[in-house]
Amino acid sequence: MMATAATVDPMLPQPYSVRQVVKETSDTFTLTLEPPALEPSSGVYRNRFQPGQFSMLWVFGVGELPISISGDPAARDRLVYTVRSVGQATQTLVSCEVGDAVGVRGPFGTGWPMQQAQGRDVIVIAGGIGLAPLRPVIYEVLHNREKYGRLVILYGARSPHDLLYRRELTAWARQRETQVLATVDYGGLNWHGNVGVVTTLFKYVRLQPTRSLAFACGPEIMMRFVARDLETNGLARENIYLSMERNMKCALGFCGHCQYGPHFICKDGPIFSYDRMRPLLEKYEL
Amino acid sequence: MATRTPALLTLEQIERLVLLLHGRGYQVVGPTVRDGAIVYDVVEKLSDLPVGWTDEQEAGRYRLRRRNDEALFGYVVGPQSWKKYLHPAEVRLLTAERSGHTFRILNNEPAPPRRAFLGVRACELAAIAVQDRVLQGDRYGDPIYAARREGIFIVAVNCTQAAPTCFCTSMGTGPRVRGAFELSLTELVGLGKHEFVVEAGSDAGAEVLAELAPAQAVASQATCQEAEAAVERAASQIQRRLDTTGIRDLLYSNFDHPRWDNVAQRCLTCANCTMVCPTCFCTTVEDVSDVTGTHAERWRKWDSCFTQNFSYIHGGSVRSSAKSRYRQWMTHKLASWIDQFGSSGCVGCGRCITWCPVGIDITEEVRAIRESPASSSQVRKESSHGNP
Ligand SMILES: Cc1cc2nc3c(=O)[nH]c(=O)nc-3n(C[C@H](O)[C@H](O)[C@H](O)COP(=O)(O)OP(=O)(O)OC[C@H]3O[C@@H](n4cnc5c(N)ncnc54)[C@H](O)[C@@H]3O)c2cc1C
Ligand code: SF4
Ligand code: SF4
Numbered sequence: 001m002m003a004t005a006a007t008v009d010p011m012l013p014q015p016y017s018v019r020q021v022v023k024e025t026s027d028t029f030t031l032t033l034e035p036p037a038l039e040p041s042s043g044v045y046r047n048r049f050q051p052g053q054f055s056m057l058w059v060f061g062v063g064e065l066p067i068s069i070s071g072d073p074a075a076r077d078r079l080v081y082t083v084r085s086v087g088q089a090t091q092t093l094v095s096c097e098v099g100d101a102v103g104v105r106g107p108f109g110t111g112w113p114m115q116q117a118q119g120r121d122v123i124v125i126a127g128g129i130g131l132a133p134l135r136p137v138i139y140e141v142l143h144n145r146e147k148y149g150r151l152v153i154l155y156g157a158r159s160p161h162d163l164l165y166r167r168e169l170t171a172w173a174r175q176r177e178t179q180v181l182a183t184v185d186y187g188g189l190n191w192h193g194n195v196g197v198v199t200t201l202f203k204y205v206r207l208q209p210t211r212s213l214a215f216a217c218g219p220e221i222m223m224r225f226v227a228r229d230l231e232t233n234g235l236a237r238e239n240i241y242l243s244m245e246r247n248m249k250c251a252l253g254f255c256g257h258c259q260y261g262p263h264f265i266c267k268d269g270p271i272f273s274y275d276r277m278r279p280l281l282e283k284y285e286l
Numbered sequence: 287m288a289t290r291t292p293a294l295l296t297l298e299q300i301e302r303l304v305l306l307l308h309g310r311g312y313q314v315v316g317p318t319v320r321d322g323a324i325v326y327d328v329v330e331k332l333s334d335l336p337v338g339w340t341d342e343q344e345a346g347r348y349r350l351r352r353r354n355d356e357a358l359f360g361y362v363v364g365p366q367s368w369k370k371y372l373h374p375a376e377v378r379l380l381t382a383e384r385s386g387h388t389f390r391i392l393n394n395e396p397a398p399p400r401r402a403f404l405g406v407r408a409c410e411l412a413a414i415a416v417q418d419r420v421l422q423g424d425r426y427g428d429p430i431y432a433a434r435r436e437g438i439f440i441v442a443v444n445c446t447q448a449a450p451t452c453f454c455t456s457m458g459t460g461p462r463v464r465g466a467f468e469l470s471l472t473e474l475v476g477l478g479k480h481e482f483v484v485e486a487g488s489d490a491g492a493e494v495l496a497e498l499a500p501a502q503a504v505a506s507q508a509t510c511q512e513a514e515a516a517v518e519r520a521a522s523q524i525q526r527r528l529d530t531t532g533i534r535d536l537l538y539s540n541f542d543h544p545r546w547d548n549v550a551q552r553c554l555t556c557a558n559c560t561m562v563c564p565t566c567f568c569t570t571v572e573d574v575s576d577v578t579g580t581h582a583e584r585w586r587k588w589d590s591c592f593t594q595n596f597s598y599i600h601g602g603s604v605r606s607s608a609k610s611r612y613r614q615w616m617t618h619k620l621a622s623w624i625d626q627f628g629s630s631g632c633v634g635c636g637r638c639i640t641w642c643p644v645g646i647d648i649t650e651e652v653r654a655i656r657e658s659p660a661s662s663s664q665v666r667k668e669s670s671h672g673n674p
Contacts, residue, residue: 009393009429010426010429011379011380011428011429011430012379012380012391012393013380013391015388015389015390015391017387017388058584060382060384060389060575060579060582061573061574061575061579061582062573062575063571063573064571064573064584086600087600099387100387101387101388101389103382103389245599246597246599246604247596247597247598247599247604249569249570249571249589250569250571252425252426252428253424253425253426254420254421254426254428254567254569255568255569255570255571255589256567256568256569256589256591257568257570257589257596257597259614259618259622261622262622262625262626264626267424267425267426283541285604285605285606285607285609285610286541286604286610286614
């Protein structure tokens with residue numbers, strides 16, 4: 001216990017400093033964090049992460065939260081997070097200014113199976129803030145275009161104003177072998193895109209079910225429908241991956257909060273294949 | 287390593303054992319009487335132990351009563367367990383100071399004292415092994431637990447009597463101590479004699495035992511048989527049973543059993559059962575900061591799956607009904623624990639039965655489900671699942 005702060009103890013946050021804050025929507029901000037000058041050599045605190053992993057972000061004196069890493073896995077000098085303000089801790093987090101310190105632990109959890117995705121079409125399906133843990137997948141595929149098949153991004157949000165990364169969505173749509181489709185629940189007058197839940201986009205996609213991998217993140221109810229429809233469209237359950245969400249206090253498997261049946265979402269997940277999740281998703285209040 | 291033949295100690299030598307452990311730098315902790323219950327606390331001398339006391343336990347009931355002898359260990363387990371020391375109810379995770387825009391983590395917690403546990407029962411030894419697997423046997427190790435666990439000197443005690451709430455025999459954990467201990471004692475009291483059969487379970491134990499210079503370095507065969515019979519007597523007193531055959535699949539396949547609604551009508555979701563359970567490990571973290579906002583602390587505290595907040599995610603709690611919370615607790619304890627950590631999470635100590643204000647009995651709840659499984663799917667026969 002006498003070790004200097006955070007070199008070995010996975011429970012102690014490292015102070016990172018806020019380099020940039022970008023407003024994405026009325027309630028969602030993207031924060032870029034820089035590691036402290038002297039980075040400890042312990043593997044846990046490197047900025048390397050796999051797409052889909054998350055950190056525990058500590059707001060001084062307020063609380064600590066699981067937040068997915070939403071940045072480019074190739075950019076090792078920073079960690080990027082997209083945070084939606086829904087309560088006290090996230091509100092304080094999005095109010096950070098450049099130069100403020102945020103405590104970081106991690107990265108934690110399993111990533112999206114990028115290895116398995118090589119040579120296949122990658123179908124990314126996101127609802128709301130669920131696009132954040134999927135953005136690193138998109139960067140990874142676009143940086144290593146030759147390794148993967150087609151990239152399909154299906155994205156649903158409440159309204160056009162709630163779409164994250166709007167400029168990037170447009171830019172991604174212009175890349176070769178990339179299809180980007182967005183849908184909203186309430187369109188308004190200036191929206192010419194699709195209206196309806198994200199599964200209504202499937203009919204516009206040329207799916208190659210036997211050579212695709214699908215990654216979905218969003219509200220649980222959305223993922224349930226997405227997985228069911230993907231299966232109907234011919235994807236095998238083990239080729240569908242979901243990112244699950246539960247209350248978390250430690251991210252190390254000690255606090256017990258994130259249990260989901262036999263799984264600890266923090267260390268066995270948050271990303272699981274649908275064949276493992278399906279029997280559990282059927283259970284109300286599990 | 288010294289041979290592990292049982293020796294015999296006198297009452298005075300047990301007194302000396304405590305002093306000897308002090309001399310070796312241990313803080314000795316063990317059972318003491320406080321507020322009408324036997325709880326664990328610092329033991330300075332033999333008379334700090336519950337000398338001549340016993341306990342009466344039933345579902346929802348606990349009483350202390352005088353014995354008609356001066357036994358040191360003539361009772362079973364009380365409301366506390368050794369997790370009080372190894373996995374404390376409240377512990378500071380960190381202190382931080384803000385300086386300008388940034389902050390510093392001051393990780394200057396003093397090292398916990400080196401402790402000797404006096405009077406660890408078989409089920410409790412099994413419970414420590416369960417928490418070892420949870421808190422230091424998996425992907426990450428909990429440094430707070432590790433710092434308290436390392437170098438513990440365990441003086442175990444074989445039970446020579448059982449409470450009506452005990453069911454260690456069902457869970458394969460007792461009443462005879464097994465596993466890692468330094469010394470184990472079997473108390474023989476009555477008819478003008480008071481002595482202890484002692485066995486060393488480790489080199490450290492053997493060393494201390496040698497220093498004690500036992501009354502008999504090798505206990506006589508008659509004495510050993512007497513000790514054996516005393517433990518057998520405890521085993522035969524045990525009435526409660528929990529049939530662990532195929533229990534994981536039994537509970538997994540009875541997620542919708544009507545019994546969960548039935549128990550939910552009785553359960554107060556008070557969380558007592560999780561506080562007294564020696565294996566329950568869940569915690570929450572609370573942040574505190576001073577008025578100036580320059581000093582912050584994070585405290586880890588025991589939490590319970592019976593609270594509404596436990597499963598809160600933005601928008602509401604995943605388990606909002608009492609039914610789902612009792613089901614989570616019992617299914618975790620007896621079924622998912624096996625998947626997670628390779629053993630049952632229950633050691634059969636009976637605390638949750640005794641300390642439940644409405645007397646809910648885990649063995650009874652399992653029986654009710656087993657006797658009328660809701661699911662038609664046949665529960666696969668598999669070997670029983672107690673502790674390894
Ligand atoms: C693996 C994972 C990744 C996540 N990634 C992101 C992300 O990239 N961007 C983002 O905006 N949000 C993300 N979340 C959700 C985010 O953690 C919650 O929105 C946040 O904890 C809410 O905290 P609060 O104090 O502001 O809200 P309140 O509603 O006031 O919550 C109070 C407390 O409850 C707990 N809590 C509440 N909601 C959640 C939740 N959904 N998950 C876990 N604990 C919760 C937290 O301890 C929180 O401090 C993620 C959650 C998980 C489990
Ligand atoms: S569940 Fe009950 S009987 Fe089993 S170990 Fe916990 S307190 Fe003891
Ligand atoms: S089972 Fe008993 S002790 Fe446990 S929460 Fe319910 S009422 Fe409280």
